[in-house]
Amino acid sequence: MTTDTTVAPAEAGTTHEGLAAWVAEVAAMTTPDRIHWVTGSDEEWKELTDKLVEAGTFTRLDEAKKPNSFYAASSPQDVARVEDRTFICSREEKDSGPTNNWMDPEKMKDLMRGLYAGCMKGRTMYVIPFVMGHLEAEKPMFGVEITDSEYVVVSMRVMARTGRKVLDRIEELGDAANYVPALHSLGAPLGDGEQDVAWPCNEEKYIVQFPEERTIWSYGSGYGGNALLGKKCYSLRIASVMARDEGWLAEHMLILKLISPEQQVYYVAAAFPSACGKTNLAMLEPTIPGWKVETLGDDIAWMRFGKDGRLYAVNPEFGFFGVAPGTNEHTNPNAMKTINKGNSVFTNVALTDDGDVWWEGLENPPAHATSWKGEDWTPDSEELSSHPNSRYCTPIEQCDILAEEYADPAGVPISAILFGGRRKTTVPLVTESRDWTHGTFMGATLSSETTAAATGQVGVVRRDPMAMLPFIGYNAGDYFQHWINIGKDADATKLPRIFYVNWFRRDDEGDFLWPGFGENSRVLKWVIERLEGKAAAVETPIGHVPTPESLDIEGLDMTPEQVQAALKVDPEEWKAEIPQIEEWFAKFGDQLPTQLQIELDTLKSRLGL
């Protein structure tokens, strides 16, 4: 037991005094049986995964099918992000804004200290030094996560650069190393001799960001978005606050590299809400001849201005935490190849009898499997084999189409930003904004049907600004202003152009109008041709949409009427949208940037309202 706050540096696990003191303080509060400083070595991975297998949390998959890979099933009450349990505890309530839960930070800390007291009893406390983005970055974005979950340690090693090398650098930099302290506990202490369960967690959950302190406290959940604190909590909620203060953008965006038949290279970033197609677009296999996509990231983009005045994006992550259902050789062959190389963790999918994993939408359903709930499953079963938010966690460097620029800490210059949501009606396949401010309006009014990526009802249309509704770490009105300011201060000719896409529009029978997936390359082609001034567009009240001839539909299995229906801008549908936008904007009161009100007024007058 090493929870003494006066331990010598060697015993403290680090020569960094501030870090040693924080770790000692947390240990004194949470009273773990032991403390382990995560090195990130292969031996450590082996030890931890063996321990997880022994505990029943992991099942080792067949080595020939998925080498060095594991299956896990969570508790049914711990399957997704918990937005109603997520808080932005800024000092002033108004700074968290109308879209976040808030509590006074001191009150929250008192409450959580009560929960954390003794919460690691019987467990090991792991200290994970990590960096989001490159260790070689000009200003490395360090974090240190304390957790009592081996599942979290193993997953963090896949999702972020972690371990001894990071700690060495933090120690070298000393006081100059700014790191985000991120505390996580499952909230499941073990009594003396008490047998552990396969997925320990607590019914009571708190996912808390303290934006001024750049600190994260998470309690009660082992699920990715709630527990891998480098991801949503740091790289979006905390980083969005840093970005506001420092003049950059931390966004819920994929980053892809597009190569035209003429070998021209373009970089595109795209923000879609959770489970709305980022990973799929990021790894797309174009169906149109001569075009090629490489990937840089599937979930998060940090964008800063370069010396040349362009906006450069880096992916701060090191792995993919992807939605399993729907992923297959047709929809996402590159994801399949990546996970088949192994070194991956699969959570809440089905386990086949021959030691592989399966999920809805994957080819070749097994005759029998064990469902994520641990029940017998056959293709005739009424229940799903896998939770709709089941996930694979796999190393990004295993992706065959990873762009070489991924290794560049300076990132890639973005030419276009796409916003997109999941809408059955109203929103056309693609619309180009008139300018940055109009594009910001499109992002600020983005709407989407809710998905299984968060707990709560699925399929309800809600505004999800820039796909960041659950991730903006401050007042969303100020966030909109920040977006507008980014455009105001920049050279407009160098800014990315902004587009709005919708792959999910349906016909009267309820079928998707647009085939999606690899066919989305046709939309990317139109976007690039717009940048080059080559493609035609129709001006509509909501922006520029493709003329039917300008969209490349050669070889596409769609009638011209179906293409028209996918592209259609129906003024009546948009008129019905206006009261929803007004209601949304009303939430912000005088925190709503005037420019967005002007954009709304312009849209109304274009619709004849």
Ligand SMILES: Nc1nc2c(ncn2[C@@H]2O[C@H](COP(=O)(O)OP(=O)(O)OP(=O)(O)O)[C@@H](O)[C@H]2O)c(=O)[nH]1
């Ligand atoms: N119809 C249709 N479905 C799609 C398309 N792209 C993705 N999907 C489906 O949407 C679901 C989520 O896709 P992902 O690419 O994993 O979504 P994501 O935005 O990366 O999700 P998060 O990891 O939660 O942020 C999967 O079931 C996909 O099969 C598309 O172009 N058309």
Ligand SMILES: O=C([O-])CC(=O)C(=O)O
């Ligand atoms: O954070 C998670 O749990 C998964 C994810 O990427 C999202 O929900 O956007």
Ligand SMILES: [Mn+2]
């Ligand atoms: Mn995501």
